[in-house]
Amino acid sequence: MHILEMKVLRGPNYWSINKHKLFQITLDLGDLEHRPSDTIAGFAERIEVLIPSLYHHSCSRGRPGGFFERVREGTWMGHIVEHIALEIQTLAGIEAGFGRTRGTGKPGVYHVAFSYAEEAEGRYAAKAAVRIAEALVKGDAYDVQKDIEEIRRLWLEEKLGPTTQSIVSEAQQRGIPVLRLDNQALVQLGYGRAQRRIEASMSDATNIISVELAGDKDATKRILTEARVPVPMGEIVGSVDKLPEVVSLIGFPLVVKPLDGNHGNGATIGVQTIEEAVAAFHRAKEFSQKVIIEELITGSDFRALVVDYKFVAAALRTPASVVGDGQSTISELIREVNTDPKRGKEHDNMLTEISADDICLEMLAKRGMTLDSVPARGERVLLKPTANLSTGGTAEDVTDIVHPQNKALFERIARTIGLDICGIDIMAPDLVTPLKENGGAVIEVNAAPGLRMHLQPTVGQPRNVAAPIIDMLFPDNGNGRIPIIAVTGTNGKTTTTRLVARMVHDAGYLTGVTTTDGIYIDEELIDTGDCSGPSSAQLILRDRAVEFAVLECARGGLLRSGLGFDRCDAAIVTNVAEDHLGLDGIDTLDKLARVKSVLPETVKKDGYAILNADDDLVYAMKDNLSCQVALFSLFANNVRVERHCAAGGLAAIYENGYVLLRQGNHIIPVEEVSNIPLTFGGLAEFNVANVLAACLAAYTNGISLATIRQTLRTFASSNENTPGRVNMFDFNQFKIIVDYGHNPHAVRAMGRFVKNLEASVRIGIVTGVGDRRDEDIMALGEEAARAFDEVIIRYDDDMRGRTHEEVDLLLQTGIRKVDHQKPVRYFPCECEALDHFVANAPPGAVVVVFIEHVTKVLECIKAHHELDRQRTGSMMAAV
Numbered sequence: 001m002h003i004l005e006m007k008v009l010r011g012p013n014y015w016s017i018n019k020h021k022l023f024q025i026t027l028d029l030g031d032l033e034h035r036p037s038d039t040i041a042g043f044a045e046r047i048e049v050l051i052p053s054l055y056h057h058s059c060s061r062g063r064p065g066g067f068f069e070r071v072r073e074g075t076w077m078g079h080i081v082e083h084i085a086l087e088i089q090t091l092a093g094i095e096a097g098f099g100r101t102r103g104t105g106k107p108g109v110y111h112v113a114f115s116y117a118e119e120a121e122g123r124y125a126a127k128a129a130v131r132i133a134e135a136l137v138k139g140d141a142y143d144v145q146k147d148i149e150e151i152r153r154l155w156l157e158e159k160l161g162p163t164t165q166s167i168v169s170e171a172q173q174r175g176i177p178v179l180r181l182d183n184q185a186l187v188q189l190g191y192g193r194a195q196r197r198i199e200a201s202m203s204d205a206t207n208i209i210s211v212e213l214a215g216d217k218d219a220t221k222r223i224l225t226e227a228r229v230p231v232p233m234g235e236i237v238g239s240v241d242k243l244p245e246v247v248s249l250i251g252f253p254l255v256v257k258p259l260d261g262n263h264g265n266g267a268t269i270g271v272q273t274i275e276e277a278v279a280a281f282h283r284a285k286e287f288s289q290k291v292i293i294e295e296l297i298t299g300s301d302f303r304a305l306v307v308d309y310k311f312v313a314a315a316l317r318t319p320a321s322v323v324g325d326g327q328s329t330i331s332e333l334i335r336e337v338n339t340d341p342k343r344g345k346e347h348d349n350m351l352t353e354i355s356a357d358d359i360c361l362e363m364l365a366k367r368g369m370t371l372d373s374v375p376a377r378g379e380r381v382l383l384k385p386t387a388n389l390s391t392g393g394t395a396e397d398v399t400d401i402v403h404p405q406n407k408a409l410f411e412r413i414a415r416t417i418g419l420d421i422c423g424i425d426i427m428a429p430d431l432v433t434p435l436k437e438n439g440g441a442v443i444e445v446n447a448a449p450g451l452r453m454h455l456q457p458t459v460g461q462p463r464n465v466a467a468p469i470i471d472m473l474f475p476d477n478g479n480g481r482i483p484i485i486a487v488t489g490t491n492g493k494t495t496t497t498r499l500v501a502r503m504v505h506d507a508g509y510l511t512g513v514t515t516t517d518g519i520y521i522d523e524e525l526i527d528t529g530d531c532s533g534p535s536s537a538q539l540i541l542r543d544r545a546v547e548f549a550v551l552e553c554a555r556g557g558l559l560r561s562g563l564g565f566d567r568c569d570a571a572i573v574t575n576v577a578e579d580h581l582g583l584d585g586i587d588t589l590d591k592l593a594r595v596k597s598v599l600p601e602t603v604k605k606d607g608y609a610i611l612n613a614d615d616d617l618v619y620a621m622k623d624n625l626s627c628q629v630a631l632f633s634l635f636a637n638n639v640r641v642e643r644h645c646a647a648g649g650l651a652a653i654y655e656n657g658y659v660l661l662r663q664g665n666h667i668i669p670v671e672e673v674s675n676i677p678l679t680f681g682g683l684a685e686f687n688v689a690n691v692l693a694a695c696l697a698a699y700t701n702g703i704s705l706a707t708i709r710q711t712l713r714t715f716a717s718s719n720e721n722t723p724g725r726v727n728m729f730d731f732n733q734f735k736i737i738v739d740y741g742h743n744p745h746a747v748r749a750m751g752r753f754v755k756n757l758e759a760s761v762r763i764g765i766v767t768g769v770g771d772r773r774d775e776d777i778m779a780l781g782e783e784a785a786r787a788f789d790e791v792i793i794r795y796d797d798d799m800r801g802r803t804h805e806e807v808d809l810l811l812q813t814g815i816r817k818v819d820h821q822k823p824v825r826y827f828p829c830e831c832e833a834l835d836h837f838v839a840n841a842p843p844g845a846v847v848v849v850f851i852e853h854v855t856k857v858l859e860c861i862k863a864h865h866e867l868d869r870q871r872t873g874s875m876m877a878a879v
Contacts, residue, residue, distance in 0.1 A: 001029050001077060001134055004109065006126060008119055011534060011562035014594065015113045017601045019098045020566065023085075023122040024113045026104065027078050027130070032137065033108030038074030046136050047071060047080070050144060054087050076101075077133055078110035085114045085129035088144065089121070092152035104585035111585055118158035121151045158183055162350060163200050163451040170466035176480040177566050179538060189473065190480020191565070192512065192546035196473040201421050202448040203473060210418035211447040215260045217292055220417065220445050227416045229409065230441045232427075234294025240281055246293045247277055253296040255443075256280035258288030264386035268359075270296060283359075297427040297441045301387035302398070304406075304424040304431075305454055305465055306414040308472035311407040313399045313454040313463040314431060320354045320384040320392030324375025330364065331356065331371040334383070342456070343392075350456040354383060354392035395453035397460030398431060405434040413445060421469060423449025482541075483509075484549045484565060485697045488599045489574025489618075490592075491746045493532070493552050495717070495725045496574055496690040499678065501550040502721070503698040503711045509548035512540035516552060516740075517723055517854070521545065533557025537564030555595050559584045563598065569607040570700055571599040572693045576617040577745030578776055593617040603627035608700040610693050613640040613651070630700060632692035634685055636660075650700070652692035657682060659691055659712070661699060670695055671709050677716040683756040684726060686749040687717065724854035726753075729861055732872045734845040735759075736834070736861055741850050742769055744779040750848055751787025760844030764788035765833045767850065768807040770800030777807060781814020788848070790823045791815060794833045796852050831860040838864045 005026040009015070015022055037043050047054065048068060057067035067083055082099040089096040099114040116122025128147040135142040160168060164185045168178050171189045179188040185200045197204040202211070213219055221231045235246045236259060247254065256277060257267035266287035268280035277293070284291040305313045322333035334354050337343070343351040354360075356371055360383045364370055367381070375381050387393040414422035428440020435441065454463045474480055485504075487497045494515045501513040505523060513520040514536040519527040521543060527536070532554035540549050541564065553563065576593045586592050600609035600621050606628065612618040613631040619640055622629045629649065633641045636655035641662070645651055648664045659676070661668040673682040676691060691712065698708050717726045727738040735757070741750055747766065754762050766784045768777035784791050793811055795804050808826065815822050827833035830851055837847050851857045 001027065001032050001130060003126065003130060004028050006123065007560060008122070009113075009562035011564060011566065012598055012602045013562035014559055014598060015100050016098060017598065019115055020562065021116050021122075022098070022113050022562075023116050023126050024111055025081075025126050025130075027081060027110050027112050029077050029108045029110065032077045035137075036074040036076055037071045037080060040137055042139060043136055044068070044072045046139065050132070050136065050142065051084065051087055051091075053091060054083060057083050057087065059083070076110070077137070078112050081129045081133050082112045082114050084132050085112075085125045088128060088132070088148055089116065089125050089151060091144075091148045092121070092155060094121070094151070094155055102585070105587040118155050120158055121154035124154055125151055156345060160187070161185060161200065162455060164198065166451055166455050166464075166466040167198055167201070167469055170464070170470045171474075171480075174470060174474075174477075174479065176470070176474060177541075179542065181542075188542060189470075191484070191541040192482040192549060193510075193544060194478070194480045194482050195542075195544065196480065198469075198473075200448045201451060201469065203420060203469070205473075206420055206447065207418045214417055214419060214422075214445045214447040217257070217259055217444060218290075223416060224413065224442060224445075227412070229413055229416070230435055232294040232297050232441050232443065234292050236290050237281065237293055238290045240278060243277055243281060243293070244274060247274060250293060250295050254280075255292075255294050255296050256284055257292050257294075258284040258286075259290040259292055261287040264384075264388035264391055267386050269385040279362075297439075297443070299427050299429045299438075299440060302426040302428060302431055303395075303449070303453060304402070304410045304426060305449060305451070306410050306419075306422040306424065307465065307468040308420055309411055309414050310468070311402070311410050312468050313397070313465050314402050315395040315453040315457055315460075316398050317387035317389070317453060318394050318396070319382050319387045320360075320394075321380050321382045322354075322375070324377055324379040324381065326377035327374065329372050329374055330369065330381060330383075333375070333381075334371075350452050351394065351458070352390055352392050356383075359384060389450065389452050394458035397454070397457040397463060399454075399461070399463060402431045403434050405436075406431050409435065413442065417445050419445070419447055420472065421449065422446070482547055482549060483701050484541075484551060484568040485570045485572070485701060486551045486553050486563075486565075486568045486599050486602075487572045487574070487693075487697075488553045488555075488558075488596050489572070489612075490577040490579050490596075490743065491741070491749065492574040492686060492690045492693075493554065494740070495678070495687060495722050496572055496694050497550055497552040498722055499690060499694040499711070499715055500572075500697050502715050503694065503703050503708055504548045504550060504701075506711045507698075507703045507707045510545055512543055512546035512549045514540055514551045516554065530554070530556075534561045534564030541565060553599055555586070555592070558595060558598060559586070563602065565602075567602045567604050567607075568599070569604060570610060570697045571603050571608075572610045572697055573597075573600060573612060573615075573618045573621060574690065574693060575612050575615045575745070577743065578779065579743035579745070579772075581773055581776060583771060589617060593621070597621045597624065600625055600627070608650070608696070610696045610700075612689065612693070613638050613644070614689075628700075630696045632689065632696055634689055634692075650696070652696045654682075654688050654692060659688070659695060661695065668705070670705065671712045676712045677714075678712070678722075680717070680726075680728075680753070684717075684753045686753070687726065719858055723858070724851055726750075727858070729865060731838075731865065731868045733843045734841040734847070736837075737846065737848045738851055738854075738857060738861065739848060740854070742767075743772075744776065744783045747780055747783040747787060747850070750850075751783060754787060754846060754848060757846055758844070759846040760842055761789045761846075762787070763790045763792060763837060763845060763847040765792040765794055765827075765830065765837070765847060765849045766811070767794050767796055767852070768802075768811050769796065770798070770802035770807065774810055777810040778814035778817070781811035782818050783814075784811070785815040785818035785822050790825070792825045792827060792833045792837070794827045794830055797829075830857050834860055834864070 007024040009022040059067040078101045082101045086096050094117045096115045101112045189196050254271040266284040271277050301317045338353045343353045384391045423446035425444040429438045454465045505511045514531045516530045516532045519531045532552045537551045608628045608630045610630045613633040632652040634654045636653045641651045651662045659670040673679045679688045724740040729736045
């Protein structure tokens, strides 16, 4: 048993619209395909002993123990790997409850999909699950706990910290999309121009000058002093030689801390002697070139949080400590405290584990104690000089008892420093009375304050402090979204995408577009190649200038990585036909339709799925949708459209040479096809269908009919607008048509179009794509034979696993099935085939070139076109 392939799905996908984080492995069971679990002696008993918590997996039985029943009765190893992968993540503390196992169509090979939290741990869980299953089959001993610990380590290493996660969770609850931009804390909330970005609790609106100011404790203190905010007296020291002078000026007890430190790192509180001051100075120097020496303000340590210059929360912070029981040593008490599930490494959990470091030992030494000392019952022993949660401290919520004058003071401090999200550290007897009365003082001002103490205080009411942050970033209930129209289908995707994008652009939006030809922002090509996958979509959605996205979404990217967005405003499905069958386990049209249906299933509730009513598989997608549906049809009397509109539905139809919208019984004329160059006067029915779909997408997204009409009249099927999509070139004696069609459905549609053109002979230059099934290549040959009087076979540069001879034989088989006498020629590439045609074309001929390399073929045609123009000019001159 071994893993053939691993895929990371990050968005709506073939397996689930709602589970956006799935790992998919392709697993070859080998000889285990013939050995279900009930045939492996002792397997059921071993798995129950090794991972007893699998009892809670109900599986298809819908009750605890259901999975173990399946194992005893007999199930295949792919299914077992799925459950193991989920459970070892659960045991590591990760919520992972979704899994599916399905056959790929190849004997013994399965797709196993399961949810994950972070990619590194998901990848490890996949491999570990296979190792565990193999050990269980063989009866070998296995240390599952080691895998669980490694999964947890990898998870904690990659997962967002509590502060960032709280803001992300609040955004997701409000329907604001989230994109993680790095493996740290940089996160994008929203799409395109509507997006905002955060890094922990700093936003993209946080003033950099204010951040630097807050990081300079001396400058902060001077500005606060000028604003009449109470602060401790202190001085900056850069050399230990200056210490005695400053200490004598301020007096003991002292606080010694780095000038630009954070989280309490390098700080020492309660310094009482010059020797302690020197040691504290050197500790602080590890974090900063300069050190602050300031008076110790007695009292309790408080943190106030101000968001958007409004007070939102306050907490009383207590340094890390233990309470004696009269029997346990301090070391044992620390270990006991650290067993609290709320505690984790650094910022990985709501509380941090207490470490017995040098600072802890120094604190104990001041009290004449060591880690082996046994405190009396009820005696509290402080272990750290600062109350930061990052050093093991705890927090008590005191938000409701803060005096109004203190709230006003905290808000004024945030305005004075200029921080939209501001943490203020205060030392005071309490916050119930004004600081100016109780002798309290502001110790520090923090940019990017941690939110842990407010989100889940050790004592008191939790405060959802992420909510006011999201309120600030997205006022008036904004959701951070821009309109998205997504396009999928077997054929017509790119033309439809480009037409919709032009309508949106003509409506005045700065538009981002992805296609199989490249990525465009404001009609500027910024990347070339097949850009119909999720990474290209996210490039558009990350761009701060984009106001409207039109995204072509092909099957390959969706199966490989999922969609690049969570939901859209409209989704067009042009058609579903034979193409790419047999790849990635998609071996039937029904499965291919399921892939395409992911897009309409992601349409928001008040958005539109725009479906081809002439295509059975596409029309059937409406049954699984929660959004609105609009239909398009080339036939005005389509029964499905009639039924849909009778119920008040929206549709686009083609009738008597006109493109029409129909809402219920109300008809809205759009344009006559004779005025729509893309349709070649209605002869190119496939492009009429594309026009219908595009009109619906634009209309349902608020594009005016005037703009839609303007675009239809000016958008031609040209090299500039739709490269490689029905580009027609008129020569003096013949026509050349270039098209990207590469499947039987596309060749059939092109054949219908060409038969409507006047021509002395119709010639097709075709090829078979090597990674398609035999029957698909033969079917393409059949359609070519029906469409053209002569067929020229040429070869792709990449034959995708087949030889020229194999493709020839399959295409010829299809051609001869239709017409044994059909003339067939062979050329190694597109341009050589074109050269032959141009040199030998009879007057009035039409050739259709089904291309692989758009740019190369178009350059070849342009060269011939120029020669044709020169020859025609010479002939005219001679006359």
